[in-house]
Structures are given as structure tokens and as C-alpha cells.
Amino acid sequence: MNNDQSDKVPPLSKIARELAPSGIRKFFDIAAKMHDVISLGVGEPDFVTPWGIREAGIYSIEKGQTTYTSNYGLIELRQEISKHLDKRYGVKYSPDSEILVTVGVSEGMDLAMRAIIDPGDQVLVPEPCYVSYRPCVSLAGGDPVGVVTTNKDDFRVSVAQLEKSVTPKTKAIILGFPSNPTGATMPRQALQEIVDFADKHNLYIISDEIYDRLTYEGEHTCLASLNNAMQRTITLNGFSKSYAMTGWRIGYACAPPTVLTAMMKIHSYTALCAPITAQKAALEALRHAENAVEDMVMQYNQRRRLIVDGLNAIGLKCHLPAGAFYAFPSIEATGLSCEEFAERLLYEEHVAVVPGTAFGESGAGHIRCSYATSIEKIEIALERMGRFVEKVAPELISKIKADKTTVIGTQPAAT
Amino acid sequence: MLNYQPMQLEAPDEILTILSRDARTSPEKIAKMLGRTVDQVTAAIAEFERLGVIKHYKTIIDWEKTGVEKVIAFIDVKVHPAREVGFDKVAERIYRFPEVQSLWLVSGGYDLRVAVEGANIREVGRFVAEKLAPIEGVMATETHFLLRKYKEDQVVFVDNEEDTRLVVTP
Numbered sequence: 001m002n003n004d005q006s007d008k009v010p011p012l013s014k015i016a017r018e019l020a021p022s023g024i025r026k027f028f029d030i031a032a033k034m035h036d037v038i039s040l041g042v043g044e045p046d047f048v049t050p051w052g053i054r055e056a057g058i059y060s061i062e063k064g065q066t067t068y069t070s071n072y073g074l075i076e077l078r079q080e081i082s083k084h085l086d087k088r089y090g091v092k093y094s095p096d097s098e099i100l101v102t103v104g105v106s107e108g109m110d111l112a113m114r115a116i117i118d119p120g121d122q123v124l125v126p127e128p129c130y131v132s133y134r135p136c137v138s139l140a141g142g143d144p145v146g147v148v149t150t151n152k153d154d155f156r157v158s159v160a161q162l163e164k165s166v167t168p169k170t171k172a173i174i175l176g177f178p179s180n181p182t183g184a185t186m187p188r189q190a191l192q193e194i195v196d197f198a199d200k201h202n203l204y205i206i207s208d209e210i211y212d213r214l215t216y217e218g219e220h221t222c223l224a225s226l227n228n229a230m231q232r233t234i235t236l237n238g239f240s241k242s243y244a245m246t247g248w249r250i251g252y253a254c255a256p257p258t259v260l261t262a263m264m265k266i267h268s269y270t271a272l273c274a275p276i277t278a279q280k281a282a283l284e285a286l287r288h289a290e291n292a293v294e295d296m297v298m299q300y301n302q303r304r305r306l307i308v309d310g311l312n313a314i315g316l317k318c319h320l321p322a323g324a325f326y327a328f329p330s331i332e333a334t335g336l337s338c339e340e341f342a343e344r345l346l347y348e349e350h351v352a353v354v355p356g357t358a359f360g361e362s363g364a365g366h367i368r369c370s371y372a373t374s375i376e377k378i379e380i381a382l383e384r385m386g387r388f389v390e391k392v393a394p395e396l397i398s399k400i401k402a403d404k405t406t407v408i409g410t411q412p413a414a415t
Numbered sequence: 416m417l418n419y420q421p422m423q424l425e426a427p428d429e430i431l432t433i434l435s436r437d438a439r440t441s442p443e444k445i446a447k448m449l450g451r452t453v454d455q456v457t458a459a460i461a462e463f464e465r466l467g468v469i470k471h472y473k474t475i476i477d478w479e480k481t482g483v484e485k486v487i488a489f490i491d492v493k494v495h496p497a498r499e500v501g502f503d504k505v506a507e508r509i510y511r512f513p514e515v516q517s518l519w520l521v522s523g524g525y526d527l528r529v530a531v532e533g534a535n536i537r538e539v540g541r542f543v544a545e546k547l548a549p550i551e552g553v554m555a556t557e558t559h560f561l562l563r564k565y566k567e568d569q570v571v572f573v574d575n576e577e578d579t580r581l582v583v584t585p
Contacts, residue, residue: 028583041583131585180585298429302448309447352582375448 015139022131023358027342031352038381040369041352043180045244045325049281050292053243056284057277065276071268073101073252074279080286081252089222091235097257100264101250101274101282105210106132107267108236108253109174112206113140115262116234121171126157127360128328130180130208134360142171148362151330154319155184159197166197172204175223178211181359181368182328183304183321188221195229204259206234210251213242213293216301217322224254231256234263241325242293243285248278300325303371303378310382311369314389315396325372328356332365334393342367344392349384430459431468436569438472475570487516487532487561488539490547491525493554502526505552514542525557536560 078095085091102108119141125133126147137144147165149155177186198205207223224233238251311318311329318329331341338355356363390397442456463469494505510518517530533539564572
């Protein structure tokens with residue numbers, strides 16, 4: 001009877017049916033059922049939100065601040081975001097018309113796509129990249145066009161590659177640097193070239209800078225600060241990574257008034273506003289959490305060097321990621337595919353990593369190892385991974401051991 | 416006289432930050448964490464020790480869990496400063512007692528704050544009455560007994576909360 005009824009239910013939308021499930025989801029289901037798993041698969045800080053920020057959230061609830069806010073977000077918060085971007089990057093966004101507080105960068109990306117994409121428009125997406133970029137383009141009716149980046153180029157994207165993929169239908173390009181999953185960053189000059197490329201082809205640039213503070217080599221470049229960039233750039237950022245506030249779901253989008261107004265319109269119907277408690281906490285984060293950020297960055301940096309050194313030592317070649325909190329080593333030398341490697345590593349050694357293909361086909365041959373976890377756990381994970389590599393590719397380890405005996409003294413972390 | 420000469424460092428060395436949080440971090444591990452050689456790290460630590468920048472390495476122990484009874488008291492001391500030597504002379508007479516764990520000069524209504532450890536309240540009481548109070552220059556004392564440790568030197572004395580993050584997230 002019930003079955004008969006459900007047969008009569010209309011089909012799901014074409015877009016929902018065709019939307020690929022996240023490659024990470026599948027993996028999570030296996031890992032969640034196991035005990036004793038050390039996870040290098042987590043894409044969020046292991047730190048708890050600094051207490052001062054949490055306390056500000058609690059206080060706002062105590063005061064009964066439980067209402068909607070302006071669609072744009074609290075004006076104090078927008079003013080503080082404006083000041084912050086000006087102070088750090090010399091970028092001037094007006095708090096009144098160019099800043100929108102969003103439910104994380106995830107919502108910001110969705111709004112950006114819906115505001116600028118018409119069906120059939122193409123969006124260039126350098127890959128491997130964060131899992132939501134392609135789906136957000138598709139959900140807006142656009143066609144994502146992957147642009148392959150490789151470890152030979154430290155996973156940076158060049159104009160030469162973009163030129164090969166651009167067509168008259170191209171409307172925008174999505175950049176996510178520092179990168180999840182590769183940890184790659186882009187030098188200022190290379191970004192300027194991309195801005196010039198976008199100018200030449202009249203494209204929007206959506207710049208996801210959620211990992212801006214987690215830059216360990218050199219300085220982060222805010223894309224909007226480059227020559228000629230402001231008018232075509234949508235800057236997305238938030239509090240999740242820098243301030244360890246993932247669960248608060250709070251971020252922001254900055255763009256010229258025309259684009260921002262369009263995004264705000266959509267936001268006003270789909271989210272109305274970001275949660276007020278999170279907005280109050282974010283305000284505290286911008287005002288009083290600089291020391292906490294610097295301390296977290298210092299610790300990530302120590303772990304980064306440690307894990308990269310450890311991965312190279314067990315034969316998983318790894319470029320030194322300059323940002324975010326991921327190492328993205330090649331596992332090609334083991335002869336396994338990245339899915340096989342990740343699955344067997346999980347079953348046989350109880351270490352969770354994410355196969356590179358979860359972030360686009362060009363992630364093949366790599367795994368993403370998050371170092372947003374304690375040094376103690378990273379060390380145990382490396383030990384287990386070393387044992388695993390020794391089992392699946394014994395010749396790899398013996399080669400490293402042979403190489404090592406020729407080196408006198410201990411070398412600093414490989415670069 | 417206390418001889419205090421601050422060391423000129425451009426920025427606090429990260430080695431010190433690491434060791435101040437976990438003194439058992441090996442030079443090999445520190446070298447990897449900071450991208451320096453083991454020799455550089457070992458030499459830097461030796462230099463910090465020589466200069467007295469690194470004073471001592473100690474362990475934080477939750478004695479309560481071992482069943483060992485200890486009584487800790489913080490005693491605020493009002494001192495009549497002596498000509499030329501200020502509080503230093505009195506401070507010296509106080510910190511020489513092995514019962515004194517720590518001694519600080521502080522601002523406010525009292526001048527010195529003494530941390531004293533003893534086997535029981537009687538023992539600490541006797542120390543205050545018979546040793547501390549009669550010292551020349553000590554004008555008044557106020558004793559606070561420690562009732563419960565919540566946090567000491569950045570270490571919280573309750574068991575850590577579990578990592579509640581999902582095992583794999585994007």
C-alpha cells in the first residue's frame with residue numbers, strides 16, 4: 001500500500017538527481033563505525049573557539065539577543081570586517097553597501113553563483129579544489145570547467161592553463177588559495193596575472209580566502225587588493241578557520257554594490273540573516289582574538305613542518321604546503337590508487353585520510369592529510385602510515401633507508 | 416641584591432614557547448617542528464640554560480590523584496621596606512625556607528605573596544606563626560588556604576573533553 005503511494009510521488013528535480021554525492025561522505029561512513037581511528041581526515045581546527053569569543057556568544061544570549069538582524073548582518077560587525085580588511089590588506093569595502101554577513105563561506109559561494117550565473121554559463125574551477133565549488137556552479141545552472149593544477153607547479157594555477165579553457169561562455173573563475181586540499185598559495189604576481197586575464201575576458205573572480213590567516217610562507221595576498229581587481233571580484237571569507245569557529249556558521253562576502261545587492265536579495269529569501277549569536281561572537285573575534293589566532297597559527301606551522309618531514313621520510317613525496325592545514329602527498333610510488341590507499345590504510349592501520357580524487361580527478365595519486373590535530377596524534381598516524389607503506393611497497397622504504405645512510409646528520413624539514 | 420638583566424631577543428624564540436608547554440619535547444622533534452637542524456636546537460637550548468633564560472624543568476603533578484595529602488597556602492605579607500635594599504632583604508629571608516614554593520613581589524594592599532606547602536594545616540600554621548611573622552620588617556600576614564586546583568600553569572586539572580569532530584569532513 002505504502003509502496004504504491006510512494007510510486008505516485010513526483011520525481012526529484014533533475015538537478016538534485018544529477019548532483020554527485022560528496023566523495024568524502026562515503027569515506028566518513030566507514031571511518032565513523034571504527035574504533036581507535038586516528039583521523040587526518042578532518043577539515044576543521046582541533047582547537048575549540050577561544051573562550052573570549054565563546055563567552056561573548058553566551059553573553060549575547062543572556063542579554064536576550066535572540067532576534068533577526070539586518071539582512072546584511074549587524075552594522076557593527078560589517079564595520080569591523082571593513083576595518084579588518086583595510087588594516088590587513090589595504091582593501092576598502094564599504095560596510096553599508098559592499099559587505100554581507102553570510103552563513104559561512106559555503107552560503108557565500110552559493111549566493112555568488114546564483115547572483116552571476118545564467119544557465120549555460122561556464123565557470124573555471126582550478127582543481128583539486130574544495131568540494132563545494134563544482135556543485136555550487138551546477139546548482140546555479142552553470143557548467144563548471146575544471147582546470148588541472150599539478151604538484152609539479154606546487155598546485156598553482158597559471159594564466160597559460162586558464163587561456164586553454166576559456167570560451168565565450170566563460171563567466172567567472174573560482175580561486176581558493178590557500179587551498180583546501182593542497183595547501184598551495186599563490187604569489188602576488190601570479191594573482192595579478194589572473195586578474196589581468198579576467199579583465200581581458202571580462203570575467204568575475206570569486207576568491208575564497210577562508211584560509212588567509214593560515215599562511216606560513218610569505219604574506220597572503222587579498223585578491224581584491226590587486227590593480228583593477230575590485231570591480232570584478234567577490235571576496236569570500238569567514239571565521240571558521242582563523243578563529244576555530246566552524247560550528248558557528250559565520251562568514252562574509254564582499255563585492256561591488258551591484259553584485260552584493262543581488263547576493264543580499266537571494267540571501268534575504270533563503271537565509272534571511274546569519275544567526276545573531278554567531279554574529280556577536282564574530283564581532284568579539286575581530287576585536288579581541290588576535291593573540292589566540294597567532295598562537296594557533298604558530299602551532300599549525302609546527303605541525304606542518306613535522307608532518308611534511310614525516311611523510312617524506314616514509315616515502316610519500318610531499319611538497320611543503322605554504323598555507324591552510326593540509327599536506328597533500330603523492331602516493332603514486334606505492335602503486336595503489338588514492339582510493340585503494342585510503343581505504344586500506346583505514347581498514348588495516350585505522351588512519352583516516354581523504355583520497356585526492358574527492359577534490360577533483362586531478363587529485364588522483366594523492367591523499368589529503370589534515371594536520372589540524374595534536375602532534376601526538378600526528379606522530380602515531382605517521383608511524384602507522386609508515387608501517388602500511390612498508391607493507392604495500394617494501395622497496396620504497398628500503399630505498400629511503402639506503403639513501404639515508406649516505407646522509408650525515410639530520411636535515412631540517414624537506415622543502 | 417637581585418641581579419636582573421633581561422636578555423636581548425629580537426622575538427621570543429619559538430623553542431622557548433615549545434619547551435614552556437612541554438619540557439620533554441626532544442631536540443629532534445623541535446628541529447622538525449621549526450625546520451632547524453638538531454645541532455642548532457641543541458646549541459640554542461644549551462645557551463638558554465647557560466644564560467639562565469631556562470631556569471629549570473619541572474613536572475606538573477596532580478597530587479590529589481596519588482592520594483598524597485598536601486596543604487598549600489598563599490600568604491600575603493605586608494613588609495616595612497628597609498633603607499637601600501627595599502623588599503629584597505626580607506624576601507631573601509623568606510624564600511630561603513624550603514617550605515616556600517614561590518615568592519612574588521606584588522602591588523596592592525600587601526607587598527609579598529608567598530606560596531607555602533606543608534603536610535597539613537597545623538604545619539603551615541606553625542610556619543606562619545613561628546617563622547614568617549617574626550621576621551624583622553614583616554608587619555602583617557594574611558593566609559589563604561588552597562581549596563581546589565582548577566588550573567595551574569596552563570594545565571587544567573579536570574579530565575580533557577573528547578574530540579567531538581566528525582571523523583572526516585570536507
